[in-house]
Amino acid sequence: MESIRAVDIHLLDLRYAHTRVLNPSAFRRLRDSIEIHGQIVPAMVVKEGERLVLIDGYLRVRALSACGRDQALINVSQENEPNALFSLLVKSGERPWEPIEQAVLLQEMHRRFGYSLGHIAVRLGRDKSFVKRRL
Secondary structure (H helix, E strand, O other), X not given: OOEEEEEEHHHXXXXXXXXXXXXXXXXXXXXXXXXXXXXXXXXXXXXXXXXXEEEEOHHHXXXXXXXXXXXXXXXXXXXXXXXXXXXXXXOOOOOOOOHHHHHHHHHHHHHOOOOOHHHHHHHHOOOHHHHHHHO
16 A cells, blocks of 8 residues: 655655766756646655655656755655665656666665675566676
8 A cells, every 4th residue: 555645855865866867958847847737746755664765756856846845745655665676667657767877776776785686687577688787
């Protein structure tokens, strides 16, 4: 069961911000849309104790801050952090992944969570050589 609610942006743990590449024109479009329509799609977080770890929605949170908003609409996933990251990597989202973004997240999965390259490949529905090339 997922839970959608508004939270103060400063409460979000942005530990994966370094994995995202900022596209200035996409940022401006999203910021302008939020100015006019507000936040439409919630950001995805997972709970780690009392912390809310942002998994998906870094551009939205950045755009909200740029608009002077201090709260973000979030969807609290029931998945654990590694599973939420795997789900993020395999879903077809609003934009394609930049290879460097994939590489950094795959590196997190390998180093931080200790998953083998073979396990990562299976979870992504790719072969091991894809994961090796990204790393």
